[in-house]
Amino acid sequence: MSTPNTKVLSLYRNFIRHGHKFSSYNFRDYTVRRSRDAFxxxxxxxxxxxxxxxxxxxxQELAVVKRQAAISQMYTTGEHLVVEAPKL
Known part of the structure; x- marks a missing residue:
């Protein structure tokens, strides 16, 4: 069984990883920022x-983020905001 510290670090990494998968800048930034603040x-x-x-x-919240990030990727428009770095 993993220690609580290992479990918490794993959850934190997964929140950041899946938060970056949102296609919308606003959702992506909010999820990553809120995850960091909570931890x-x-x-x-x-x-x-x-x-x-x-x-x-x-x-439980990570499961929600994973589902919403997957849905976000399915319905992406390809348009980017000015504040986003262009994908090369």
Whole structure:
């Protein structure tokens, strides 16, 4: 069984990875920013019960992000905003 630290790091990486898969800049930026903020806010937590609850909630939210990122890729328009870096 993996340690809580390993599980949390894995969840964090998956949130960032799947957050970058959104085709819309606004959704992509919001998901990545919100993920970082949530993990940083709970970084100093030491209670095992609260950590377990946070991990369970994060796993549910990660499933939502994965589904929405997949749907976002299916219905992409190909148009990019001015603030986005052009894809080469």
């Amino acid at each position: 940083r806010a709970n970084m100093t937590e030491t209670s095992n019960e609260k950590i377990a609850a946070f991990i369970a909630k994060a796993e």
